[in-house]
Amino acid sequence: xxxxxxxxxxxxxxxxxxxxxxxxxxxxxxxxxxxxxxxxxxxxxxxxxxxxxxxxxxxxxxxxxxxxxxxxxxxxxxxxxxxxxxxxxxxxxxxxxxxxxxxxxxxxxxxxxxxxxxxxxxxxxxxxxxxxxxxxxxxxxxxxxxxxxxxxxxxxxxxxxxxxxxxxxxxxxxxxxxxxxxxxxxxxxxxxxxxxxxxxxxxxxxxxxxxxxxxxxxxxxxxxxxxxxxxxxxxxxxxxxxxxxxxxxxxxxxxxxxxxxxxxxxxxxxxxxxxxxxxxxxxxxxxxxxxxxxxxxxxxxxxxxxxxxxxxxxxxxxxxxxxxxxxxxxxxxxxxxxxxxxxxxxxxxxxxxxxxxxxxxxxxxxxxxxxxxxxxxxxxxxxxxxxxxxxxxxxxxxxxxxxxxxxxxxxx
Numbered sequence: 402x403x404x405x406x407x408x409x410x411x412x413x414x415x416x417x418x419x420x421x422x423x424x425x426x427x428x429x430x431x432x433x434x435x436x437x438x439x440x441x442x443x444x445x446x447x448x449x450x451x452x453x454x455x456x457x458x459x460x461x462x463x464x465x466x467x468x469x470x471x472x473x474x475x476x477x478x479x480x481x482x483x484x485x486x487x488x489x490x491x492x493x494x495x496x497x498x499x500x501x502x503x504x505x506x507x508x509x510x511x512x513x514x515x516x517x518x519x520x521x522x523x524x525x526x527x528x529x530x531x532x533x534x535x536x537x538x539x540x541x542x543x544x545x546x547x548x549x550x551x552x553x554x555x556x557x558x559x560x561x562x563x564x565x566x567x568x569x570x571x572x573x574x575x576x577x578x579x580x581x582x583x584x585x586x587x588x589x590x591x592x593x594x595x596x597x598x599x600x601x602x603x604x605x606x607x608x609x610x611x612x613x614x615x616x617x618x619x620x621x622x623x624x625x626x627x628x629x630x631x632x633x634x635x636x637x638x639x640x641x642x643x644x645x646x647x648x649x650x651x652x653x654x655x656x657x658x659x660x661x662x663x664x665x666x667x668x669x670x671x672x673x674x675x676x677x678x679x680x681x682x683x684x685x686x687x688x689x690x691x692x693x694x695x696x697x698x699x700x701x702x703x704x705x706x707x708x709x710x711x712x713x714x715x716x717x718x719x720x721x722x723x724x725x726x727x728x729x730x731x732x733x734x735x736x737x738x739x740x741x742x743x744x745x746x747x748x749x750x751x752x753x754x755x756x757x758x759x760x761x762x763x764x765x766x767x768x769x770x771x772x773x774x775x776x777x778x779x780x781x782x783x784x785x786x787x788x789x790x791x792x793x794x795x796x797x798x799x800x801x802x803x804x805x806x807x808x809x810x811x812x813x
Contacts, residue, residue, distance in 0.1 A: 458505070688724075691720055
């Protein structure tokens with residue numbers, strides 16, 4: 402049986418959103434956080450998990466641009482919740498690309514079927530973007546490793562059956578990290594949820610490892626190479642997250658435009674009042690411009706991915722910086738109802754707000770982009786000249802009356 406085409410997968414998004422009531426479920430998961438396992442399996446059955454993952458690894462094998470279009474639609478219809486649910490295999494692509502056949506079969510293949518959830522444990526209480534400051538250790542033993550350390554802001558802290566854990570082996574420093582697949586029912590693991598402002602269904606929290614035994618065959622790739630493996634994954638996921646945030650922003654913008662067109666105040670339609678109409682017109686332009694930019698970045702990732710890291714970072718920064726004010730206007734122009742849970746805008750704002758922090762904070766995204774502007778670093782300022790001596794002043798004065806000598810550049 403032939404695999405579904407991109408167009409068929411895109412059409413299936415509307416059908417899934419309607420049959421599973423994704424918009425309503427997103428609000429329910431915000432009120433009563435839990436991992437949506439039924440919807441996870443349904444997305445897998447519909448071919449909406451692992452959209453970019455190669456077919457040989459169980460994915461759809463779509464390009465970045467096609468994947469982005471589907472995620473945008475999912476976010477538009479169901480919020481960040483189900484678009485990010487669809488993206489879970491991408492967050493674990495290091496396992497698919499660098500893991501052994503045994504690891505892929507035991508962990509990644511069930512993930513692709515929506516049967517097993519894999520977490521990512523990188524961030525620590527004292528280290529996030531600063532990879533060199535990560536402290537978790539993996540002590541070699543005769544048959545594997547003992548992992549000790551604490552990971553924070555870990556998504557699915559209570560729900561993941563296994564996690565990809567990044568740690569240092571033999572006192573390695575800098576970016577020399579090693580990745581391991583660690584079953585979360587292993588002895589020595591303590592897990593707790595730390596409630597978040599938004600995206601509450603992820604139940605982020607803290608996971609502590611106290612000499613947790615990990616077999617040597619659960620190491621992903623070579624020792625000290627994990628961050629090298631992770632770099633490409635980070636670039637891809639940032640660009641795909643950007644299209645998710647813009648999909649949510651577009652949903653709020655279209656809803657508030659419709660509301661303003663129907664509502665009247667002080668005997669006049671809201672649409673006739675410049676204080677409301679003009680900001681919404683600007684929001685529409687900024688939203689469309691951001692969508693076009695992100696679309697171009699996704700296309701570039703399809704054709705020259707090695708040169709698109711800064712573009713992907715800017716895409717994520719731009720998407721969050723665009724979507725948040727758009728959603729804020731939707732809250733504001735719906736009045737008190739917009740601020741309440743009667744409408745989805747306040748949850749959308751809280752969910753998108755995580756995008757300025759998770760997967761690389763906005764400040765780091767701009768830092769990555771700035772480095773692209775000056776690949777060798779900013780030029781050093783010229784050294785200040787020494788104060789002229791009396792003899793130097795006399796020589797310059799004598800030379801002012803002379804004609805310049807002819808040269809190929811002199812124009813007379």
